[in-house]
Amino acid sequence: MDEELDDISSLVEKYEQMSMFGRKIYFDADEFAVLADHYNSLGDNEQAEEIIEEGLKMHPASPELMILKAKTLVYSELYDEALSYLNNIPGEGDIELPLLRIESLLHLEKTDEANEVINETMNRELSIDDLYVFITEVGYVMNDVEHFDRAISYLEESLKIDESNPDVLIDLAYANEMKGDFARAIEYNNRLLDLDPYSFEGWVNIGKLYSMNEQYEKAIDSFDFALTINENDISALKMKALSLYLNDNASEAIRIFEECIRISPDDESLYDSLLEGYEAMEQYDQMLRVIDIKEKRFGSKGIATRRAFVELLKDNMTSARELYNNIPADEKESLDYYMLEGELSFIDGDLRAAEAAYIKAALLSEDNEEIIDRLANVSVAQEKYEQAAEYLEQLLEIDPDYPTAKSRLAFIRFEIGNKEPFDEIMKQFSDDELRALLNIISGYESADFSNYNRQKMLVRLNEARENRVLFKNIKY
Numbered sequence: 001m002d003e004e005l006d007d008i009s010s011l012v013e014k015y016e017q018m019s020m021f022g023r024k025i026y027f028d029a030d031e032f033a034v035l036a037d038h039y040n041s042l043g044d045n046e047q048a049e050e051i052i053e054e055g056l057k058m059h060p061a062s063p064e065l066m067i068l069k070a071k072t073l074v075y076s077e078l079y080d081e082a083l084s085y086l087n088n089i090p091g092e093g094d095i096e097l098p099l100l101r102i103e104s105l106l107h108l109e110k111t112d113e114a115n116e117v118i119n120e121t122m123n124r125e126l127s128i129d130d131l132y133v134f135i136t137e138v139g140y141v142m143n144d145v146e147h148f149d150r151a152i153s154y155l156e157e158s159l160k161i162d163e164s165n166p167d168v169l170i171d172l173a174y175a176n177e178m179k180g181d182f183a184r185a186i187e188y189n190n191r192l193l194d195l196d197p198y199s200f201e202g203w204v205n206i207g208k209l210y211s212m213n214e215q216y217e218k219a220i221d222s223f224d225f226a227l228t229i230n231e232n233d234i235s236a237l238k239m240k241a242l243s244l245y246l247n248d249n250a251s252e253a254i255r256i257f258e259e260c261i262r263i264s265p266d267d268e269s270l271y272d273s274l275l276e277g278y279e280a281m282e283q284y285d286q287m288l289r290v291i292d293i294k295e296k297r298f299g300s301k302g303i304a305t306r307r308a309f310v311e312l313l314k315d316n317m318t319s320a321r322e323l324y325n326n327i328p329a330d331e332k333e334s335l336d337y338y339m340l341e342g343e344l345s346f347i348d349g350d351l352r353a354a355e356a357a358y359i360k361a362a363l364l365s366e367d368n369e370e371i372i373d374r375l376a377n378v379s380v381a382q383e384k385y386e387q388a389a390e391y392l393e394q395l396l397e398i399d400p401d402y403p404t405a406k407s408r409l410a411f412i413r414f415e416i417g418n419k420e421p422f423d424e425i426m427k428q429f430s431d432d433e434l435r436a437l438l439n440i441i442s443g444y445e446s447a448d449f450s451n452y453n454r455q456k457m458l459v460r461l462n463e464a465r466e467n468r469v470l471f472k473n474i475k476y
Contacts, residue, residue, distance in 0.1 A: 012038055014052075029055060029062035036068055045166075063089055070100050078445070079104040095134045106145045112348060115375065118473070132161045140171055146334045148175040165194055173205065182213035185268070200229045204236050211239065216247035236265050238273065268298055284314045305336045313345060320344065335364045342374060351382050367398050376408070385412050390419070410437060426458060437461060 015027070015035055019041045025036070032055030036048045049072050055065045057104035078381040082104045089097060098121040105114035121134060127369040129251045133334035139154035150173045155168050162168075169192040177183035193199060207222030207468045223240035225234065237260050245253040254277040271294040278286045287310045295303045324340060331337060343359035357376045361372045372395045379388035395402050406428055413422040427438070434457045449457065 008034060008038060011035060015046075027055070029059040029065055032059070032062075033064050033068060033312060036065075043060075065101070067096050068391065071096075074100055074103055077107070079107045083108075092285065095126070095130050096135075099134065099137050099141075103141045103144075106141055106147070128161065132158060134167060136165070139168070143171050143175050146178070148178050151175045152179075163191075164195060166192055166372065169195070173209070177209060177212070182209050185209050186213065198229060200226050200236075202235070203229065207236075207243070209241060211243045213244065216243045218241040220247070232263055234260055234270075237263075238270070241273065241277075245280065250277050251278050254281070268294070271298075279313065282313075284310050287313075302331060302334065302336060305331065305334070305340055307341055309336075309343075312340075316348070338364070339371070339374075346374075346378060346381075351378055354378050355382070369395060369398055369402060372398070373402070373405070375404055377404075380412070388412055400428075407433070407437070422462070426461065431457070434458070434461065 011027075011031055011034060026360070036051045037056070038048075040180060052065055052068050052072060054326075055062065066085075070082050071087065073079075073085060082100065086097065086101055086104070090123045101117050102114045105117065109201050117287070118138060126134065127402055135154045136158040139151050139158060142148070142151035144199060144272060152172060155172050155175070157170050158165070159172070169188050173185045173188040173192065173466040176182070176188065182292060185253065186206060186209045189209060193202045193206065201224035203222050207226060210219035210222055212218070220240055220243050223236050223243065224237045225447075227240070227433065230236065237256055241260070243255040243338045244250075244256065254274060255275060257274040258268055260267070261274065264270065269292055274290050275287050277386050278290065290308065291303060291306050291310070299371045303329045308320045308327075311320035311323060321344065324344060327337060338361035344360065345351075345354035345357055352450045354429075356386060358371055358378060360376045362375065365371060372391050376388045376391035376395065379391060389409060389412045390401050392405050393410065395405045396409065399405075406425070410429070411423050413425050426434070431454055435456065437453070438452070438457060452460070
């Protein structure tokens, strides 16, 4: 190994002297390839590309240099050019050639052609080492182009050959996370930690996964492990605080966010997170204190809108309106401004203005759950029940567990009275949730429906829909 390093150093020194004095020195194709790999490893891609071009001038038919040239085109995301250039490289070559074709074709969304190259390569008599590299690299590319099911398939086959490759485990965890299979992602991340129990990134990632899987206690423990490895890391502290917040421990989350601000006072996002924590605890004076601190450090932009929201929360309508009326003109096309305008208009009973404001907000923040929730409420207040149902269905597509959205949609389906949509929403309810709805429409909470099977409950609920009795006993 030492001799190899000495050879590379000698070659690099020779090349740099050549460049410095403008002299031409002969290198063979292999030496040009070694030099290019060296500069690529240092992140000096421009120098590597220059060496490849020089090498091809001297050795225009070198397959090795031609493959390196194709790689630079792929890394530069010039996939059409890469494919054209690859067609000039003679023979099947080793697996690098089909891998570059596959990557280019997949990025160009030519999936059928990519599949043909995959099948052709797999049908070749590959050594176990070449097969391992091939299916592993195909798995990585499948992840890059968001074909997560196929990525998992190839990478799991790769794992059967070598179960200790951390990069494969990382990509398997990522692919399963992207599919929403957090339990499986956690499993692969745990295997990664078995390989390296002191991996800071491993503990942070599994903490994030536990939190996404609503296993907040385990998430907090994982972040604690990460913080024993890298104390005072802001990203880990922030994620721990978020998990605490989601685990209904807002006071401890606030303490950590305060600590983060002491460590990193110029991270503006920390102040916003702290404001959310104080809002959850209804500590509105503390919110105003944080807003004052934020204004001193970052300036006044957006501050009047934030203060107006806090005054709304405190039911200080006069102060909220005064602040709203004095918001600078250059801040009146922001998301926060439109949300504030919508809230004030809704309180005033100006439902058309509220709806218009929330629609403007939605144009600035697509698939924003809070905005869609507000639009559903405004639609109900205007008795636009079908429109409200559409908003709630959109909300449930984004987050199937969005609080109260499912029951509110059921209430609307009762009011509209259309059996088919009603049946569809009923399918989403558990038996316990159906019993809760029966309690509501019966007009009292002590009714006993414990002996009702699902079919009997659905019959009773459908009778209520036909009689349209629900809104007699519940206020939206």
